Amino acid sequence: MKIRKTLTAVTGIVQSAIGVLSAVLAVLLFVNILEVQAVFNVPPEFLPLYLLILCLFSVFSILSGFFLIRERRR
Amino acid sequence: MASERKLGLFGAIVTGLGGAIGFEIFALLNYAYFDLGGPSMISALAFCGIINLITMLSYSELSAAIPEVGGEYTYTKVAFGGFISFMAGCLRWLASIFGGALAAVVFVDQLGMFFSVFAPSIQEIILANISVLIVGLVIILVILAIRGVEEATTLIVGTFLAIFIIFLAMSTKYTLTPQNIVPEASPTSAMYFFATAAYLFPMFVGMRALVSAAPQIKNPGKNVPRALMITTVVLTVVYFAVAYVAVGAVPISGEITGDEFPLLNLAASAIMGPVGAILFALAGIVASVSSVGTAMMVQSSVLGGMSRDGYLPAEIQRVHKRFGTQYIAVIASSLFVIFFGVSGAVAFLGYAASFGSLLVFALVNLSLIQLRRKMPRMDRPFKAPLYPLTPIAGIVMSVLLLTFPVVLRDVNAESALLSSFGMVAIVLVTYYLRMVKREIDFNRLRVAVGGICFGAGVTLIILAPVIVPSSLFNIIIIVGGLVSILAGILHILASTRKID
Numbered sequence: 001m002k003i004r005k006t007l008t009a010v011t012g013i014v015q016s017a018i019g020v021l022s023a024v025l026a027v028l029l030f031v032n033i034l035e036v037q038a039v040f041n042v043p044p045e046f047l048p049l050y051l052l053i054l055c056l057f058s059v060f061s062i063l064s065g066f067f068l069i070r071e072r073r074r
Numbered sequence: 075m076a077s078e079r080k081l082g083l084f085g086a087i088v089t090g091l092g093g094a095i096g097f098e099i100f101a102l103l104n105y106a107y108f109d110l111g112g113p114s115m116i117s118a119l120a121f122c123g124i125i126n127l128i129t130m131l132s133y134s135e136l137s138a139a140i141p142e143v144g145g146e147y148t149y150t151k152v153a154f155g156g157f158i159s160f161m162a163g164c165l166r167w168l169a170s171i172f173g174g175a176l177a178a179v180v181f182v183d184q185l186g187m188f189f190s191v192f193a194p195s196i197q198e199i200i201l202a203n204i205s206v207l208i209v210g211l212v213i214i215l216v217i218l219a220i221r222g223v224e225e226a227t228t229l230i231v232g233t234f235l236a237i238f239i240i241f242l243a244m245s246t247k248y249t250l251t252p253q254n255i256v257p258e259a260s261p262t263s264a265m266y267f268f269a270t271a272a273y274l275f276p277m278f279v280g281m282r283a284l285v286s287a288a289p290q291i292k293n294p295g296k297n298v299p300r301a302l303m304i305t306t307v308v309l310t311v312v313y314f315a316v317a318y319v320a321v322g323a324v325p326i327s328g329e330i331t332g333d334e335f336p337l338l339n340l341a342a343s344a345i346m347g348p349v350g351a352i353l354f355a356l357a358g359i360v361a362s363v364s365s366v367g368t369a370m371m372v373q374s375s376v377l378g379g380m381s382r383d384g385y386l387p388a389e390i391q392r393v394h395k396r397f398g399t400q401y402i403a404v405i406a407s408s409l410f411v412i413f414f415g416v417s418g419a420v421a422f423l424g425y426a427a428s429f430g431s432l433l434v435f436a437l438v439n440l441s442l443i444q445l446r447r448k449m450p451r452m453d454r455p456f457k458a459p460l461y462p463l464t465p466i467a468g469i470v471m472s473v474l475l476l477t478f479p480v481v482l483r484d485v486n487a488e489s490a491l492l493s494s495f496g497m498v499a500i501v502l503v504t505y506y507l508r509m510v511k512r513e514i515d516f517n518r519l520r521v522a523v524g525g526i527c528f529g530a531g532v533t534l535i536i537l538a539p540v541i542v543p544s545s546l547f548n549i550i551i552i553v554g555g556l557v558s559i560l561a562g563i564l565h566i567l568a569s570t571r572k573i574d
Contacts (some may be wrong), residue, residue: 007560007564008564008568011557011560011561011564012561014557015527015557015558015561018554018557018558027413030489031416044485047485047489048485048488048489048492051489051492051493051496052492052495052496055492055493055496056496057530059496060523060526060527060530061527061558063523064523064524064526064527064558064561064562064565065561067520067523067565068561068564068565071568
């Protein structure tokens with residue numbers, strides 16, 4: 001039980017961090033700081049699609065991570 | 075608390091014009107003219123005026139029947155209740171964020187224009203530090219908003235109208251190039267026409283300030299509808315005339331692309347010389363600063379209202395001990411304005427502000443139909459003529475304007491629509507989390523989130539080699555996918571056991 005609780009908490013924290021990083025990446029792609037669009041080889045016409053995927057992934061990752069951390073604390 | 079009714083018909087018209095005449099005319103005409111509709115932009119402006127007039131009929135009926143604080147939020151709340159009103163409040167908030175961010179960008183642009191006349195080296199410094207200036211402007215306005223500074227609306231409206239009249243009067247001595255303002259009769263031309271109208275629409279939506287001020291207007295049953303109609307007509311005529319002169323003074327050519335100087339500044343410079351350039355740049359600076367301030371106040375008021383109704387945390391309503399303003403709401407709103415403002419993407423922000431407003435307009439028209447059905451005996455000092463044609467036309471036109479720019483595959487419109495949908499998705503999740511309190515519903519939500527995480531994880535692992543060819547990024551994506559799968563399994567295991 002203790003192992004599972006620890007696993008839940010660690011997964012929650014890592015997933016939240018991934019969610020935040022995805023959001024940061026979405027912002028970097030949008031603003032195109034340091035030519036990120038060229039680094040990731042993102043064609044301009046597909047930029048909205050990449051942003052949408054990253055934003056949705058970010059929202060659900062943060063939400064899911066938050067739920068897992070919340071379960072550990074209860 | 076009941077507000078004191080102190081505004082007459084003239085005061086109401088000034089409030090409407092004060093809300094509408096602003097920085098938008100400096101920002102939006104450029105892309106609409108050089109990249110979308112060309113000279114037919116002028117007809118698109120008139121078309122926007124007609125759509126605005128139709129929806130203002132619905133606004134007039136609703137504001138006369140329900141002269142309470144809250145505007146669209148209150149109308150949708152009376153008509154549909156919780157969720158739709160929450161949605162309307164959020165869309166209004168979103169439109170205000172994008173509008174405020176656009177105003178911040180215009181401020182820097184116009185500041186650069188001002189210095190370009192007599193100190194081009196300072197203009198270069200300004201343009202190289204756009205983000206810093208936007209952040210600085212917003213911080214100053216946050217401090218002023220927290221301290222509770224009042225705006226000089228009448229003064230700003232009077233100054234603007236005077237500048238436009240001087241501009242129009244001086245244009246009579248200038249030889250304007252004749253332009254074909256009627257769009258060509260072809261499907262592509264029609265689509266560009268509608269896309270232009272969608273893009274220019276934020277130039278009119280500020281008129282809603284008049285509806286928000288309805289509780290302070292004397293005899294609102296008569297004065298609000300009259301003021302809305304008069305303001306719409308005045309606004310359409312002024313915009314049409316100014317745009318007509320600007321287009322005539324700056325015909326599209328290979329040399330002028332609108333990338334360096336805004337259309338209105340170019341036209342002012344051509345017709346009035348350096349004095350015109352300085353005058354319009356100053357007007358742009360004042361208008362944009364005023365609009366950023368107004369946008370932050372509107373956002374904090376919407377956030378405060380939704381917090382009062384229990385949709386958002388109560389901390390948002392916390393009042394500053396010394397100044398008596400909702401400082402947390404102001405600061406929260408300013409962060410969004412900075413976030414979108416530093417992007418500097420004028421076309422994207424223009425569309426985003428427009429989309430939020432168009433959706434709110436559609437919801438207001440829907441509210442009118444719903445209230446006529448739900449409360450037929452309601453006291454209505456003003457009734458929208460030609461019902462149900464007017465609200466239906468308002469809804470159809472709003473949806474058309476939302477659709478055409480995306481059908482045209484305008485990247486800015488697509489980005490704006492997707493960003494708006496992304497933020498609406500966050501709003502929906504927030505609403506669900508705030509409103510669903512029962513444990514069983516929470517566990518169902520967790521099963522759903524778990525399923526999404528599991529599916530997203532599997533998809534990421536399968537698509538990793540296709541998305542990014544680099545091996546290092548592949549590993550990162552696969553690790554992200556595995557974490558998502560593990561989280562999904564944990565959610566589903568924990569929640570299904572509790573539901574059973």
